[in-house]
Amino acid sequence: MYSRELNITRPSGQSVPIFFEPISKAGAEERALSFTKRSIKSSAKIKALYQIIKMIDLTTLEGSDTPGKVKQLCAKALNPLPHAMQSQLEKFSGFQTVPPVAAVCVYPEQVATAVKALQGSSVHVASVATAFPSGQAHLSIKLEDTKVAVSDGADEIDMVINRGAFLSGDYQKVFDEIAAVKEACGSFAHLKVILETGELGTYDHVRLASEIAMEAGADFIKTSTGKISPAATLPVTYIMLQAIERYYERTGKKIGMKPAGGIRTAKLAISYMCMVNETVGYPWLSPQLFRFGASGLLNDVLKQIYKQFTGTYCYDYAFSLE
């Protein structure tokens, strides 16, 4: 990889500088996993739990998704805590209403339903696009996919990169597709670029794909579709955060980070927050620049909030499934 000229150019003919540094796997993983040793307790933990909720992209991406299911998900996105528990927790001093999540993430087909359900709220509607999850379609179809989602009201687009092109060494194609989708998003939607790191094979590839995505116009870079294992891991997120940090140093532009898939516990989410805090720094701990792509995580966070106030754990079925 290192000996090959990347030679990526913009449509204007301007060449795109791609910086990458080799990654040493053992050291990167050791560092990334060291954040699981951080211990966030008591009041600091409650604040962190609330912040996690604010940074969640509550997701459903199933073939079986229906308007009904999406409506239920949106209801939960707006009011994550069931009313019964809300009234129970209100008795505790210091309890504040649990905020809505950052966004709801659905297939393009469900965007209109979500937009309607979330109307007037702060919750964004994110739509996966570009022949999600494989990305194996012609560019014209990917662009149409994007445009339809945007026109239906999605204000965040989670596109997948063309892994086939990437792994065959056609980085120009990867770049061009991202740039085209970015253009299609126009001034209406934020672009999150899914690298699908579980298919890239090496950390060096993750780093390179991150660089290409950022140069091509990604607002966020995102680990995974959730359809491939492994999805998000601490180490892969660490590699991507390093790329973001370097890009920021070079350009002054802050690119967001979205680990998605596999983050199911509040404890793990807090480890991610510690990692963000100690790498790119706390300015990234905001929904503007950091998201958790998750579904099950929200319930565990709520459970932990309940535990922090009451001192006991509640039944799992105290929370709604959606």
Added chain:
Amino acid sequence: MASKSRVVSRSKTSKSLPPTELAPPLKLPEQAFKLEYAPALESKSIVSIKDRYDLFIGGRFISPKTKKYFATINPATGKKLAEVAEAGSDDVALAVEAAKAAGEKYWRTLAPAGRGRYLFRIARIMQERARELAVLETLDNGKPIKESRDIDIPLAAAHFFYYAGWADKLEYAFAGHKMRPLGVAGQIIPWNFPLLMAAWKIAPALATGNTVVLKPAETTPLTALLLAEIIQEADLPPGVVNIITGDGKTGAALVEHPGVDKIAFTGSTEVGKRILSSSAHSAKKLTLELGGKSAQIVFEDAAIDQAIEGIVNGIFFNQGHVCCAGSRLLVEESIADIVVKRLKKRMENIRLGDPLDKNTDIGAINSAAELKKINKYVELGIKEGGEYYEPTKMNLPTEGFFRKPCFLNQVSPSGSLYREEIFGPVLVISTFRTPEEAISKANDTPYGLAAGIWSEKVSKVLDTARSLKAGVVWANTYNKFDPSSPFGGYKESGWGREGGKHGLLPYVELIKPDAEEMKSKT
């Protein structure tokens, strides 16, 4: 078409801001979240510290003939933890006799597998009482609980477990050689890894059939004394391990006692040389694990971010109180600025504070004397022209012995700090231009304990490793330890190896395969 319907859809949402060029603003308020790390203190209640500790001789705790006791303090507070007996030469003699008798009466008459059983048992009890040992280690030594919990204690137990298995397989270690134990081993250990060093010393000595008199360092005796309790609990025959406390005088008495057949010392090169001098006239076998001024070589083709982690871990692990600390950073000139810049940034995220806090990365300096020595070195380094840097936002606790981690850049190879062991969180940085220059600079020291190499180019790593005069070379990692991995230095960093099968050698006489027997077989 798209933009038209888009306008309609956006008008539905009330909080949206007018779109800018290509990066639309999010509706969410832009406020960064300051993640707090509230104190997460490990509970002290798991360990009960006695007011006073006696000497562990012949399987019992007995009061010293000197009738004297000295205090051991918690370096994080400066307050006394307990009083510990001061062993005089009579006490040393008693311990050596106990060890000698135990060797003849129990230890050498036991089947090798039996020795292994006891060692396994000790390992298991250490694992069961791991948290207790970890908290006590942190209290007495000042190291972060994160390290005592995740490194010192598990490794110490693993060491016993590893050598337990060797006890009945010694003839497999060295090409058919059988082994004969040396007798009584007098072992003197330092304060930087108190329990781990006790394990490094005791486990191979017992596995090979020796008996032991161990003297822990005077500032950190408590975990060794808890180990004595564990040894009692394991029902080890009395006298096989004796643990006596005291300062340098006690150590000297142990070294000079004629009943000691073997001396194993870990500590400073200065004291090591003194021990060698005083035992020059005797037939005592000696192993020494001494000081170092180990180099970390960062080549331009390194994974820089991982190298930064390795540099930080190499010098700030255990407050830099590590004989193999990567205290000299040699960076290829082409990436020196980048490395220094990222190192500075990384150091801002180091958390220094209460060693019992699980979030603490750097704990307390072990003693007032060490702190003074380190500070003096830093002053000297600045005077000699080094560019000093320490984290800007870090605060030191008001009590106890603490010192900010730091580095001195542009230190010339003739500088005092480049050449002398500081044994604290002080890194010196220098540059090189070619691999050959890096190697000769790394080797340009009387020490030869360890070295680090950072490069993603395998051939460069292997050639550099081959050329370095160091007993342990870490490539793209640093400060890794394992019971199966031999540790020890070239040149003035010591004699012999600890760990692995090579760690058996210091405690035995090898018996050659019988030449006559071999002839008759062929």
Added chain:
Amino acid sequence: MSKIPLKPLIPVAKTIKLFIGGEFPRTESGRSYKVSDLKTPQNSIHLCLASRKDLRNSVEVAKNSLKSWKQKSAFNRSQILYRMAEIAEGRKGDFLQLLQDYFGAKPDEAIACFETLIEAWVYYAGFCDKIDQSLSSANPVGSPFQNTTSVDALGVVAIIGDEKTEVAHLLAGLAAVIAPGNTAILIVPGKLGIFAGWLGEIIATADVPKGAINILSGDLGELLPHLGSHMEIDGLASFVQDTAANSSLRSASVSNLKRMHIFDKKHTLGMTSILPFLEFKTLWVTQGF
């Protein structure tokens, strides 16, 4: 053409000098000492009384030749040691003669001594490329690390005999020391010095790199303190049986923590004779992509 016969034949006596850096210099000090031929006293010869400076020069060349000797393949070192044995066989007569004339050895004793020497050289010739395989280890530290311990030469080693040392054992020790890649300074004091020439000529013709083996004759008492205190000597192989001399050597060697090994009276073959002159290097390498 007429010849003037030289009768009785006037023999050309051999001058025995030091052997330093592949050359045969006289001692820089210009000093010598006399060693007596026990049977024919008129054949007594003068040997070089090596000085501290000769020692220093030897150490310097030995250090410089470390690279070429150590970096030869182990197989190559094996061949060179075997070559030494081959050449020695061709000079067997000289060796026996020296033992008989200067040490009063009986013919069968001299032959036994020679046999011991050849046995040792061939033994160690075949050991060079087995040392690493016998003593290295792959250490099971687990993922993501590859961890191996391998053998490295110690460096410059001085091999010291005294007048009671049997020459075959001393030279067997020499082979044990150089087999793993160390370079050597052989101290042959007193009468032992008469072997300096015999040995030097073998080394000079056996493809041993210049300076890898150096030989000094002289006075043990004079050289001992310098051997101990010289900072560039990494190891001492002592065949001296005098306890006091050994402990003074050990005391003097504290300065740079020289590795010192005292050989038994009878040197025997084995790995235990090589072990004291090795370093072990443990290399941790990370794995992963």
